[in-house]
Amino acid sequence: MGRRKGQPNHFTAFGKAMIEEALWRLGGADFLVQLGREEPAAFASLLGKMLPKELVVDQTLTVLEKVVNRARELERQGVTEALS
Numbered sequence: 001m002g003r004r005k006g007q008p009n010h011f012t013a014f015g016k017a018m019i020e021e022a023l024w025r026l027g028g029a030d031f032l033v034q035l036g037r038e039e040p041a042a043f044a045s046l047l048g049k050m051l052p053k054e055l056v057v058d059q060t061l062t063v064l065e066k067v068v069n070r071a072r073e074l075e076r077q078g079v080t081e082a083l084s
Contacts, residue, residue: 023031036043 027034032043032046035046
C-alpha cells in the first residue's frame with residue numbers, strides 16, 4: 001500500500017533528525033568550518049549533496065561569466081601578459 005501522496009517518509013525524516021542532532025553535538029557551524037579546512041574534499045562532497053543542483057550550476061556559470069568578462073576587459077586594456 002505505501003504512504004499517501006505528500007506524506008513524508010518517516011524513516012527519512014528520522015534519519016535527517018539524527019544527522020542534525022549529531023552535527024550540533026559535534027559543534028554545528030564551527031565543526032563544518034573545521035571540516036572545510038582540514039578535509040576540503042569531504043566538505044565539498046557534503047556541499048554537493050546538500051545544495052540544490054540548479055544553485056550549483058547557476059553559481060558556477062555566474063563565476064565563470066565574471067572571469068570571462070574580466071579577462072575580456074583586461075584584454076581590451078592591453079593587459080594580456082598576466083593571462084599568459
